Amino acid sequence: MPDPRELLEAVYRAERERLVHTLAKLFPSLGIDQCEDLVQYAFAQELSRIQQATGASPKNLLAWLRTVAINDARDFLKRREQMSLDALAGPPAAGGDSDQPGWQPSDRALTPSAVLQQGERAERRRVLVSDILKAYVQHVERYGMHVQREIFERSLRGQPPGDVANEMGLSAQRVYEHRSKAFAWIQSEVRRRDERGSILATVFGDRPASAETARIHPRRLHDLIFQAVDQQGALCPSDQRLQEYRSASPSGSPTDTARFQAAGLADVDYHITRSQWYLDDRQQTPGCRLCQDRLENPSPELTAQP
Numbered sequence: 001m002p003d004p005r006e007l008l009e010a011v012y013r014a015e016r017e018r019l020v021h022t023l024a025k026l027f028p029s030l031g032i033d034q035c036e037d038l039v040q041y042a043f044a045q046e047l048s049r050i051q052q053a054t055g056a057s058p059k060n061l062l063a064w065l066r067t068v069a070i071n072d073a074r075d076f077l078k079r080r081e082q083m084s085l086d087a088l089a090g091p092p093a094a095g096g097d098s099d100q101p102g103w104q105p106s107d108r109a110l111t112p113s114a115v116l117q118q119g120e121r122a123e124r125r126r127v128l129v130s131d132i133l134k135a136y137v138q139h140v141e142r143y144g145m146h147v148q149r150e151i152f153e154r155s156l157r158g159q160p161p162g163d164v165a166n167e168m169g170l171s172a173q174r175v176y177e178h179r180s181k182a183f184a185w186i187q188s189e190v191r192r193r194d195e196r197g198s199i200l201a202t203v204f205g206d207r208p209a210s211a212e213t214a215r216i217h218p219r220r221l222h223d224l225i226f227q228a229v230d231q232q233g234a235l236c237p238s239d240q241r242l243q244e245y246r247s248a249s250p251s252g253s254p255t256d257t258a259r260f261q262a263a264g265l266a267d268v269d270y271h272i273t274r275s276q277w278y279l280d281d282r283q284q285t286p287g288c289r290l291c292q293d294r295l296e297n298p299s300p301e302l303t304a305q306p
Contacts, residue, residue: 042069133234150267152182158278
């Protein structure tokens, strides 16, 4: 039987570069050096587990390390989001320069692994955009509110209500009703989670900003929403719904919209294959690349499901 440490080192030498480029493709805001650090951190975690003999060895080591590296990248982006909210809550820069990036870490000398290690010891200080959006997805999935979920995603991405109604075959009134209920739930959830008031309570809530609250430039908030959705997967469906979507498309080429509508999966189909940022003039590839990757490369956890 091969030595686990030797096997890990062999996989690292053979697959390190491919894993680095996988992270760079899935998370474009990360630099190559950050992707390399995250891959090294994933291997270091597995090496530590081997040395401490904790838990059984994964059947597919490469798939396991890939999943660990992707999860570490998401955790790193979440810590970056928290730093961004801290920065937005602080005093505005001199001159109110809106072009300064609101999502960069305050200390660029810190590596992703250092940020993650700090995060394991840190106490969460404020409600995050990604937390609220993920909670909304869990809420609508729990109650089967799939039409509202699709309307909300289209609206958050900037699609005009009239276009939403036309593409979904709904009345404008129904679109407005679902939009109103979705954003009302978001506001209520922010208030429930953060009674003392945070940057999100000001933005998504219905109470006016206090005199002490720093001015927030919409472009910066949009950047945080974009990062949460595009790279942190805040609007991605659960593993269960993704598995249902996979089962409804056995050919692996989802093209039958009517089939997904009949199965109650039209919102997932939109998210995976056609979603876009409607106010962004730059060239885009439609669909969620994170979910497309989940379909092409199921994680060990998803594969283990019946």
